[in-house]
Amino acid sequence: MAHNELTMPQTSSRPPAFGGLGVVIGAAAAGVLALGVPQFGVPYVTNLVFTFLVFFILAQSWDWIGGLAGYVNLGHFAYYGIGAYAFAASLVAGVPTPLCFLIAAVAVAGIAALLSFPLFRLKGDYFAFATLAILPLAELLAFNLVPLTGGADGIVLPPHYVLVPAFYTAVGLAVVTFALSVLLARSRFGYALKSIRNDEQAAEVVGIRIFPAKRAVMVLSGAFAALAGAVHAWQLSYIDPPTVFGLNVALVPVAMALFGGSGLLWGPLVGVVLLFSIQQYLLVNMTMLHATVYGLIILLIGRFMPGGLLRSAFARSTPGLRALSREVHHEIEAAPPAATHERRLPMPVRAPDPDKVLLSLKGITKAFGGNVAVNNVTLDVREGEVIGLVGANGSGKTTLFNCISKVYEPQGTLLFDGADMKGLRRDEVAGIGVGRTFQNPRPFGDLTVAENIAVAATFRADKPSMTEALKEAESYAAFVGLEERFTQRADALSLQEKKSLELARALALHPKLLLVDEVASGLTPAEVKRFVSHIREIREVYGVTVIWVEHIFSALAQIVDRLVVLEQGQVIADAPLAEAVRDERVLAAYLGSAATKEGH
Template identity: 75%
Template sequence: MSRVNDPVAAIGASAAAARRPAPFVGAIVATLCVGAIALVPLLGVPYVTSLIFTLLVSFILAQSWDWVGGLAGYVNLGHFAYYGIGAYAFSIALAAGVPAPLCFVMAIAVVSTVAAILSFPLFRLKGDYFAFATLAILPLSELLAFNLVRLTGGADGVVLPPKYVLSQAFYTALAIAACTFALTVVLARSRFGYALKSIRNDEQAAEVVGIRIFPAKLGVMVLSAAAASLAGAVHAWQLSYIDPPTVFGLNVALVPVAMALFGGSGLLWGPMIGVALLFSIQQALLVNMTMLHATVYGLIILMIGRFMPGGLLRSRLVRSLPALRFLSREIHLDRQEPSRSTSTTRLPLPERKPSPSSELLVCRGLTKAFGGNIAVNNVDITIRQGEIVGLVGANGSGKTTLFNCISKVYEPTGELIFDGRNLAGLRRDQVSAVGVGRSFQNPRPFGDLTVAENVAIAATFRPGGPALPDALSEAASYAAFVGLGDRLDQRADSLSLQEKKSLELARALALHPKLLLVDEVASGLTPSEIRRFVEHIRDIREVYGITVIWVEHIFSALAQVVDRLIVLEQGQVIADAPLAEAVKDERVLAAYLGQVASKEGH
């Protein structure tokens, strides 16, 4: 799911990254800002204080929404429900006489539990369905608040003991808001953050490079819910009265979402700018109107959706003004040294001495059917360590489906033994962790991340992989190996098809696989590029001891390097023999090279 597709933006982003000020400057500026806001209550104007307070609460909500929306790419329209439940949990506890700090803890505990439970059904959904189901959480919560009268007071709401807490609430909100922003900075550069960014781009590809996606999604949902619950709790503390429509009402619920999107979802400054601007517009309008307040909210949401779903900071205006360009910068990791290592140096792959006598992969009776179409039919094959096996067959003969079965993109029936281990019941990320790396026939790089980040993700998520900064420098050598050494800082979606295929290969190598599944990488290459690619495949086996299964239509390329040929026809193995024998097999000629070739051969 890529946000900005034009290469100009990508270049602008990397250029801006080079001019990034040192981190301590950022820290000083941040401290000054927090300090300035902290002075507001000293002005002694309660109206201004509560205005800024509301602004802080909005920021916490918008920013924490964007952890799920901007980082992980899930549009959670029910985020406000966590705010509401947090407000209720806090108020009920406080009204019962629990001390305030403990009430905050209780709000977090209740909401985190709710978010964790809801994640199970919700994350089975994607796209519009996820958005819709999360929005439906709001009326359900409101209904519960109305109906569970003994707990929530029903329509009467909860009234807190009368106490003037504006300045305590203000400083609490300021602290939470500062933490929220700090956490955003940390998240965007963390391993966890990169798991989420991979999920945002392509969940299946993320799993194949070894990321456990559900715990990551659950984690970010709980984190975002916890922040929202604190916003709700502190707001309830200041308001000292809540009822169902104020904390679950549909028209207020979507304003934080609209704010984050208005600024620019997924950008560091997006939610903050969006909140500041939209909040000011809203205040100016509401103060001057006696009715139709909800219409104003609705129109703002509608207009942002219609004209600016990508956000203000991604607009041409902001990107063309040098003074503002830093605002539209995407967060990418900076590499330590721009290394230009050539392919002559050894890749940081482990030493492996394949023993050709032992079996690496055994498929027994492997079958995958889609409705009536049996794409892989009772396949029995054995791959020994250190082999390079060519897998050929006409289009639709089941080659890619076989790869998908081995890497668990599909769940096949039959037996799969890899390196002495039964793959039954393993998830995609576990299959990747035991040593199966693959490329996709239609490349699936993480489009809005750089080439270096794409490869670094695979490196850091393999078992015992290095931390991100080291993974990033390791990534450079794989990228150089496949010929992408000078494209490291460019977004993957700006690459050509061939370059994307090379990137897939680099990403698969960074997993340190024992078995590499290569799916049609050579088609579309020039003869000299093919020669180089064949060399790569040979190196991968000879130097690094990795076993390779290679699906390819360009027979001349295969013939240079494979030890053995497996031929599929309509999902069944029709030949499995050393290259020289296989090409003489009449069925192979008929099936793969066509009837004519077979007749001419006679």
């Protein structure tokens, strides 16, 4: 097939009002303005803005992992501390200053990469607590690795007045941090992280290698925290373990990002501006009680604005804040639905060889404790076939799909296109041409329909850009009837629409084999008919092989070549449809109740 055979819909993607180049230019302009601060000649003000910038770099870089990937890294500040020590130790050893920054960033990047291995075995609260433990551990090491860190005495840097160059460095770093956030939010990598945040398993089955993506964002955010630590150490001219690893400040950047609205482009900045201002006000006006009042304010905000200020009703109804509270999505001007309906899908057109076995299962078994969900299943699926996989509830249909797509690694042998699938990861299974839908749909809820489809397309072997993928996405969306929902968030869709989106997302992978898990329940007869016509087109025009799990027998009866019947994990029938429905065991196991209900 060739993409150039295709007629693409007239879709255009343009950056949202507060995204892309405009924001990068805005950030650069703010940076240039900030460069003027030292010209006032008031060191207090320069110092204040400098500290603000350090907090901003920390909060914003934390949000790459916390907001984009959804991993709450409470130990982010440890990277700041290690960066500060690496910088200070190098500077004292006589290394030129720019190289000291590089050493700090590289050292922490290496440590972050190593820490990723144990940390990303954990999720949710466990991940957060494990990362929190890094802070006291780093502090302990700083106290005890005396030759490197000076122990409790800390490190005194060479006595130079560096506030102004440190300030300029911090401005540069802050601008780069923000510009990177803009680019990340719209990049393929950023979308991989957002998909991971939404649903790791679904991300894997659309071809995303999740661990390298998580490790990469840990390394990137760690390196920027290290640079913040380095520039701060430079300006402080003295560091000791409590200053750079102390829990009293370690969680402040996290609180700032969460307070503003983690995961929103402007969230960390707004959080830093507000919390930093409150902190300074309290420091000046409440010497004794400032920490208590500050903590109370953070608690109250957490209670009444759990998603952060920019996600609150107040922000959404306040003109200035409303613009800042927008999520970064690729904005699409959808082509008129009617114009795209009849267009062909941008999929490869394959001519199936009916004699060729595409998928071969030999003795596939999967047990959960003593419950053998799939029991010694042996089955050949030929190219271009549409197979109906049926059986009573709990007979093992979904588990068999999970074995094929490597949600589980089963016992037995799986061959795809003649190659052994043993040890393949889920993303690799997607890469070799297996697409699937989930019985309970799992779209990436806070991405739009367009982005859901496009993200799958961008992780195909031919790696189209996000813009190209968004163009393609409209064809798939129109194919499954979601053209009018194209720019809406997936979590706003109905159950049926989510199922349709799953189909579109799976098709965007250009699968050779499509595993469809119960899409017809809840559809009207007309909708079932339309869905069947989709499956027919997928098979007849694009040569895709399909295994369809479905309880609605009338849907399968319209299209399947073969019926494979499971009972308690075992194949009890594998025959052409007409033959299978005459089998007593099949009727008893499945068709009895379903067929009677439907009048078949």
